[in-house]
Amino acid sequence: MFRTLGGGDLAMNRTKATHPHAVTELCEEGGRLYANALRTGRIARSDVESAPCLMEFALLHPDPDDASWLRPVPPAVALAQRLNPIEREITEHRRLSIELANAFEPFMALTAQGEASTHSITVLEGLDRINGALDLAIAQCRNEMLTVQPSHRHPERQLVQALERDKLLIERGVRIRTLYQHTARYSPERLAWVDHFSDGKAEYRTIDELVERLIICDEAVAFIPIRDDRQVALELRHPGLVGYLIKVFEFMWNRAVPLSAGAPYETDPDGITDIQHSIAKLLVEGHVDEAIARRLGMNVRTCRAHIAKLANALGSGSRAQLGYLIAQSGILDREQ
Incomplete structure (x- = not known):
């Protein structure tokens, strides 16, 4: 149901015309040759003819001392070159969403109390409308965001988008508390993400079982999915409903284990974890x-x-x- 922020594949898709795969799906031959180049420090130009993607993705560059050889670009440098334009685009989208929220904020106060009550439960159909409502709520969030995120692997781009979203919230002084299932402890991408917020401004805990996603902003608005394909969601602004969901979150939070506390899957004397x-x-x-x-x-x-x-x-x-x-x-x- 919930994505974090929109983004494009930028220049990566242009390589598909000459070598039909994205850099995030490096072909087996390309991966093998790139790994060999990293181990040895260089690779013969003739050896990479079977994997032109290595040059297309700028993972190799000519050896300045001998044109018949190529040297590998360090993976950290290659990764940064591809993340930077994505992060710039995310930042620009976030800036625009904040400007839109600020532009409409004066009109929100003009809504009559009686009319506002009729919109305390809004059905959101389609990912575009769901994500638009989420972006607005997150842009207006000033104090705390609570999230329940059942664990599964995310594409690299979605993790970068989520990282950028959380970073902007923390910079505004917003506290973030997130609940995952215990299986999130075995996701390298998730652990690397959480490491960005080791200063305590965001808290992450895990519990054995979660039912569905939940996002709550400032004790004012909550989002829940109502269909398995996550194409339909509810935006809840009724104080009683939001307050109830906060109590549910706190109940789970108090029984969850901090992500920094180590693996919870320990074996009992009966041999059962x-x-x-x-x-x-x-x-x-x-x-x-x-x-x-x-x-x-x-x-x-x-x-x-x-x-x-x-x-x-x-x-x-x-x-x-x-x-x-x-x-x-x-x-x-x-x-x-």
């Missing part, structure tokens, strides 16, 4: 593998691997027997 306890509870409730994986923020293959380990630990020979053994074992009676 915390995540397997969570899976066992959902299995007993009758959820299928796909639903369990979605609620715990992992892929189905990983979920089934945990189920297999759980079955092995309990000595189960079938799925039906596993549910019975979970109920008989008493493992769900322990304090979570």
